[in-house]
Amino acid sequence: MTNNIVEIDNLSFGYKGRMLHKGINMVFPRGKVVAIMGGSGSGKTTLLRLIGGQIKPSKGEVRVAGEVVHKQDRDGIFKLRRKMGMLFQHGALFTDLSVFDNVAFPMRELTDLPESMIRDLVLMKLNAVGLRGANQYMPAELSGGMARRVALARAVALDPSIIMYDEPFAGLDPISMGVVCDLIRSLNDALGTTSIIVSHDVKETFLIADYVYFVADGEVAAEGTPHDLMQSTLPFVHQFVHGEKDGPVPFHYPAADYQSELLQQNR
Amino acid sequence: MIERVWRLGAGARLFFLTICYSGESFRRFHLVMREIYFTGVMSLLIIIVSAFFVGMVLALQGYNTLQKYGSSEAIGVLVALSLVRELGPVVTALLFAGRAGTAITAEIGLMKTTEQLSAMEMMAVSPIARVVAPRFWAGVISMPILAALFSMVGILGGYLVAVPLIGVDEGAFWSQMQANVDFRSDIVDGVIKSFVFGVACTMIALFEGFDAPPTAEGVSRATTRTVVISSLSVLGLDFVLTSFMLAV
Amino acid sequence: MDRTTIDLWVGIFVALGVAALLGLAMKVGNLTSAQIGTTYSVTADFENVGSLKPHAPVKSAGVVVGRVDSITFDGKSFVAVVKINIDERYSFPKDTFANIYTAGLLGEQYIGLEAGGDEDTLQNGDKIVQTQDAVVLEKMISQFLFSKASEEDSAKENNKADAEAKPADAKSTPLGDAAF
Numbered sequence: 001m002t003n004n005i006v007e008i009d010n011l012s013f014g015y016k017g018r019m020l021h022k023g024i025n026m027v028f029p030r031g032k033v034v035a036i037m038g039g040s041g042s043g044k045t046t047l048l049r050l051i052g053g054q055i056k057p058s059k060g061e062v063r064v065a066g067e068v069v070h071k072q073d074r075d076g077i078f079k080l081r082r083k084m085g086m087l088f089q090h091g092a093l094f095t096d097l098s099v100f101d102n103v104a105f106p107m108r109e110l111t112d113l114p115e116s117m118i119r120d121l122v123l124m125k126l127n128a129v130g131l132r133g134a135n136q137y138m139p140a141e142l143s144g145g146m147a148r149r150v151a152l153a154r155a156v157a158l159d160p161s162i163i164m165y166d167e168p169f170a171g172l173d174p175i176s177m178g179v180v181c182d183l184i185r186s187l188n189d190a191l192g193t194t195s196i197i198v199s200h201d202v203k204e205t206f207l208i209a210d211y212v213y214f215v216a217d218g219e220v221a222a223e224g225t226p227h228d229l230m231q232s233t234l235p236f237v238h239q240f241v242h243g244e245k246d247g248p249v250p251f252h253y254p255a256a257d258y259q260s261e262l263l264q265q266n267r
Numbered sequence: 268m269i270e271r272v273w274r275l276g277a278g279a280r281l282f283f284l285t286i287c288y289s290g291e292s293f294r295r296f297h298l299v300m301r302e303i304y305f306t307g308v309m310s311l312l313i314i315i316v317s318a319f320f321v322g323m324v325l326a327l328q329g330y331n332t333l334q335k336y337g338s339s340e341a342i343g344v345l346v347a348l349s350l351v352r353e354l355g356p357v358v359t360a361l362l363f364a365g366r367a368g369t370a371i372t373a374e375i376g377l378m379k380t381t382e383q384l385s386a387m388e389m390m391a392v393s394p395i396a397r398v399v400a401p402r403f404w405a406g407v408i409s410m411p412i413l414a415a416l417f418s419m420v421g422i423l424g425g426y427l428v429a430v431p432l433i434g435v436d437e438g439a440f441w442s443q444m445q446a447n448v449d450f451r452s453d454i455v456d457g458v459i460k461s462f463v464f465g466v467a468c469t470m471i472a473l474f475e476g477f478d479a480p481p482t483a484e485g486v487s488r489a490t491t492r493t494v495v496i497s498s499l500s501v502l503g504l505d506f507v508l509t510s511f512m513l514a515v
Numbered sequence: 516m517d518r519t520t521i522d523l524w525v526g527i528f529v530a531l532g533v534a535a536l537l538g539l540a541m542k543v544g545n546l547t548s549a550q551i552g553t554t555y556s557v558t559a560d561f562e563n564v565g566s567l568k569p570h571a572p573v574k575s576a577g578v579v580v581g582r583v584d585s586i587t588f589d590g591k592s593f594v595a596v597v598k599i600n601i602d603e604r605y606s607f608p609k610d611t612f613a614n615i616y617t618a619g620l621l622g623e624q625y626i627g628l629e630a631g632g633d634e635d636t637l638q639n640g641d642k643i644v645q646t647q648d649a650v651v652l653e654k655m656i657s658q659f660l661f662s663k664a665s666e667e668d669s670a671k672e673n674n675k676a677d678a679e680a681k682p683a684d685a686k687s688t689p690l691g692d693a694a695f
Contacts, residue, residue, distance in 0.1 A: 105392075301521055304525050422539075
């Protein structure tokens with residue numbers, strides 16, 4: 001068994017006329033936090049879905065623990081997904097269940113554990129994210145940061161080997177962001193899992209990631225440790241990392257010549 | 268036009284999958300019970316109030332016409348047959364589509380928009396087994412119950428207008444009704460109709476929610492479509508079923 | 516919403532539904548008057564059964580005593596053979612009349628049994644000999660019109676002369692007598 005728990009091999013994915021990914025190669029070693037970054041619409045979230053088997057690649061393979069994901073049958077996918085936990089953007093908590101029931105959901109659906117044991121496990125997971133006292137609230141009563149943490153507790157409910165985070169920092173206040181940041185790293189180290197973070201939050205992600213892949217135009221534009229990328233002179237990476245207004249991603253949307261368009265109006 | 272055929276096929280596929288994945292619904296029946304509460308019990312108020320008014324109006328209108336032919340005592344038969352054969356199942360189905368159907372579509376559409384269904388899939392839990400199937404069986408169980416209640420309350424409403432209010436003879440009201448309403452052909456037919464309508468309305472609501480584009484606008488359009496398509500289907504199916512039942 | 520509250524309400528809901536269905540069956544329909552007892556069958560031949568249908572009631576003195584089981588056509592004697600099931604509790608003499616009546620003016624048709632005086636009773640498989648056909652509305656109307664017309668004619672003739680005494684012989688005949 002190789003050291004990589006997930007491997008993306010020459011992956012191409014897209015719809016007729018528009019390829020989202022063209023020949024992507026990535027590896028995710030065990031126990032590491034790896035980030036996938038890029039602009040909006042670059043297909044980062046789609047990569048997570050491909051790993052999870054929700055969609056099939058057009059070409060190439062995604063391998064999880066050595067198994068090709070899209071070749072699995074129902075039982076195979078089931079086994080693979082048991083190994084994965086996913087934190088969705090904005091949490092995706094089940095609105096009709098309480099916090100406790102949300103975290104208990106994977107346990108109740110996928111295991112035969114008795115209720116007493118489930119109760120203990122749920123409280124333990126909630127404690128790890130600091131929300132044990134809030135376990136009777138409904139998702140609608142939680143703030144954004146709290147909802148995100150509950151979703152994190154739910155994602156690690158069955159101690160998965162791979163945890164995937166879809167924009168975990170989106171829309172959070174600085175304190176919540178710090179909390180989530182800290183939790184991702186500490187959970188990763190405590191559980192020995194592999195974390196895959198999809199984000200465009202440079203500051204937080206660089207703090208905790210071991211390795212970063214940059215995706216642009218359907219390809220891996222750059223990769224490396226956060227330290228290397230901060231120093232990178234590649235124009236795209238530089239613009240992204242330092243948040244520059246203009247560069248390879250232009251400020252102006254393509255338009256006609258400014259002067260002539262204005263003059264036309266006056267006529 | 269092709270779009271519609273495609274959707275019909277997708278709807279049929281969802282129906283088939285719902286039936287296949289129904290095992291979970293029966294093993295954990297409390298899931299279905301919860302949905303029966305939200306679709307059936309919560310619809311009780313609108314069904315009972317509507318039934319009351321419909322029954323009363325039937326009695327009023329019926330009396331108005333019948334007494335011109337000196338047959339005002341047939342009013343019991345008129346109210347009972349209209350309700351049991353047609354109005355009970357059909358009006359209940361229309362109200363059900365409006366109240367419970369839209370609620371189902373909105374709920375599932377919202378779950379899709381907030382990625383709850385995706386989350387379930389990633390947790391290796393089939394959304395069809397956990398979300399769609401229980402609601403389907405809840406709708407199928409609730410509809411006949413609601414239709415029977417509608418008919419019964421409607422008849423009571425008609426009775427209250429005909430006997431104390433208008434003055435039709437009480438004995439004649441009930442005896443004529445009993446003589447002319449046949450359990451097998453009228454009441455059972457009504458139950459069969461409500462069952463078929465239940466399947467149709469619930470399945471349409473579920474499909475529209477499941478298929479809705481995951482945006483606020485998409486969900487709101489889907490709920491409108493649920494009401495429109497359910498209503499038309501109910502009326503169309505009513506015609507087909509009635510022609511079968513009256514011909515045989 | 517905890518489980519027990521939901522269970523309670525769903526239970527009430529289903530109970531209401533069952534009650535409504537039972538109410539409909541008992542009070543509104545005629546389930547209770549449906550025959551549950553055992554029956555014996557007899558047949559009766561009619562030249563015209565009108566709109567008599569299977570499951571139509573068989574009444575005697577206005578009380579339902581049986582149901583029509585089947586109506587078939589005898590190709591040799593060109594009559595309709597009606598098989599009726601009579602409740603075992605009731606026995607009828609062998610010379611009972613079986614007539615086809617109409618309920619109300621334009622209602623459903625049913626068989627009325629009028630008991631005769633014979634001491635022997637009908638047994639399973641017997642045939643009722645005395646029968647009276649259904650009234651066919653068109654014939655009745657045309658008879659009526661014809662007789663009305665002939666009445667006026669004869670009234671005019673009586674006023675003129677008795678010579679052309681040619682009364683229309685299609686009188687207001689007893690029901691059932693086919694004029695043509």
